[in-house]
Amino acid sequence: MTTTAKPIRNPCNLCQSARAILKRPKTGQQLCKDCFYHVFETEIHNTIVDNKLFRRGDRVAIGASGGKDSTVLAYVLKLLNDRYSYGLDLVLLSIDEGITGYRDDSLETVKRNRDQYQIPLLIVSYKDLYGWSMDDIVKEIGRKNNCTFCGVFRRQALDRGAIMLNVDHIVTGHNADDIAETVLMNILRGDLPRLQRCTSIITNDTSEDASGIETSKILRSKPFKYTYEKEIVMYAYFKKLDYFSTECIYSPNAYRGYARVFLKDLEALYTMRLYFV
Amino acid sequence: MTMSESLAIELQFSGGMELLFDNKKTIHTKVPAHFRQGADSHAVTIRDLIGWMASHLLKERPELFIGPDGSVRSGILVLVNGADWELEGELEYELQDGDEIVFISTLHGG
Numbered sequence: 114m115t116t117t118a119k120p121i122r123n124p125c126n127l128c129q130s131a132r133a134i135l136k137r138p139k140t141g142q143q144l145c146k147d148c149f150y151h152v153f154e155t156e157i158h159n160t161i162v163d164n165k166l167f168r169r170g171d172r173v174a175i176g177a178s179g180g181k182d183s184t185v186l187a188y189v190l191k192l193l194n195d196r197y198s199y200g201l202d203l204v205l206l207s208i209d210e211g212i213t214g215y216r217d218d219s220l221e222t223v224k225r226n227r228d229q230y231q232i233p234l235l236i237v238s239y240k241d242l243y244g245w246s247m248d249d250i251v252k253e254i255g256r257k258n259n260c261t262f263c264g265v266f267r268r269q270a271l272d273r274g275a276i277m278l279n280v281d282h283i284v285t286g287h288n289a290d291d292i293a294e295t296v297l298m299n300i301l302r303g304d305l306p307r308l309q310r311c312t313s314i315i316t317n318d319t320s321e322d323a324s325g326i327e328t329s330k331i332l333r334s335k336p337f338k339y340t341y342e343k344e345i346v347m348y349a350y351f352k353k354l355d356y357f358s359t360e361c362i363y364s365p366n367a368y369r370g371y372a373r374v375f376l377k378d379l380e381a382l383y384t385m386r387l388y389f390v
Numbered sequence: 391m392t393m394s395e396s397l398a399i400e401l402q403f404s405g406g407m408e409l410l411f412d413n414k415k416t417i418h419t420k421v422p423a424h425f426r427q428g429a430d431s432h433a434v435t436i437r438d439l440i441g442w443m444a445s446h447l448l449k450e451r452p453e454l455f456i457g458p459d460g461s462v463r464s465g466i467l468v469l470v471n472g473a474d475w476e477l478e479g480e481l482e483y484e485l486q487d488g489d490e491i492v493f494i495s496t497l498h499g500g
């Protein structure tokens with residue numbers, strides 16, 4: 114008589130030999146921890162390869178805020194660069210907007226990530242670039258609209274930092290949910306040119322920044338374009354990655370906050386697939 | 391099982407969720423083993439737990455935790471003993487003594 118193993122509760126759809134811990138958003142597939150890691154990392158690798166995001170020898174800056182998306186991005190890019198020998202020279206690039214009690218704390222997280230993942234870090238501050246910090250601005254103009262304002266300067270500061278680092282490429286942690294949300298916001302605002310730009314995986318703007326520096330040589334891309342927030346958060350949770358999770362103290366949580374909740378509710382109601390946006 | 395029994399539950403908070411719960415990462419608590427609904431009573435489910443947490447543990451802004459439907463607000467992930475609650479029956483899951491329930495916010499920061 115053969116001994117039968119105790120049946121596994123909710124067996125993994127891939128290996129059948131371990132308990133599933135995640136139900137995937139796209140497919141409903143249920144995966145065990147190891148299969149989830151494998152599938153998550155491989156899908157990002159496929160996005161990178163299929164879209165030809167990098168060339169061997171590229172110097173790539175990871176826009177790092179200390180938050181979940183960019184922390185997972187830094188971890189996974191480092192891992193894939195080693196696993197598949199992309200030959201990338203990775204650096205972390207952080208922007209210090211000068212927000213006491215928020216950015217100073219999140220930058221501590223980025224510094225730990227620098228040590229944990231052994232990736233060099235450059236911090237560029239608004240104070241150095243523009244001569245003022247967000248704390249100064251808020252004192253002057255109050256709290257209204259300063260997140261939109263801050264966002265415009267952050268994008269430009271990233272470009273300037275990329276020039277200082279002499280990188281070919283900036284990658285950011287925008288995920289499928291963020292992109293769907295930005296699309297919705299641009300539709301609400303009627304901003305069509307931006308709609309096109311925010312949905313493309315790789316952009317190369319031929320624009321100059323405010324000080325006339327050509328930034329057109331630097332590519333920007335979003336390796337998480339097809340990755341869901343739920344999986345990014347679950348990956349960070351199971352891998353015990355060190356990330357910062359406090360809302361910016363100046364964020365009124367207005368437009369983007371409502372767009373996000375609206376979108377999550379829509380998704381819940383109609384099980385809309387963010388993937389196809 | 392008598393009506394007065396309670397279950398020992400370990401609650402964990404992560405991804406910014408702890409900010410709503412006194413900045414605690416872990417809370418060991420006891421919840422009633424049965425909840426009353428009209429004349430009947432039933433074994434405690436996650437739905438009951440969420441409502442119970444909102445009225446017993448939540449220090450501020452309950453609307454950031456519980457939605458109008460009595461579930462957690464969209465954007466909050468729930469794990470039951472280390473697994474996605476979507477694999478465990480979500481709101482209808484019946485709590486067992488010693489269960490570990492994790493709440494993770496996905497909404498904070500990028």
Ligand SMILES: [Zn+2]
Pocket residue numbers: 125126127128129130131144145146147148149
């Ligand atoms: Zn498996």
Ligand SMILES: [Zn+2]
Pocket residue numbers: 182288291342499500
């Ligand atoms: Zn995000």
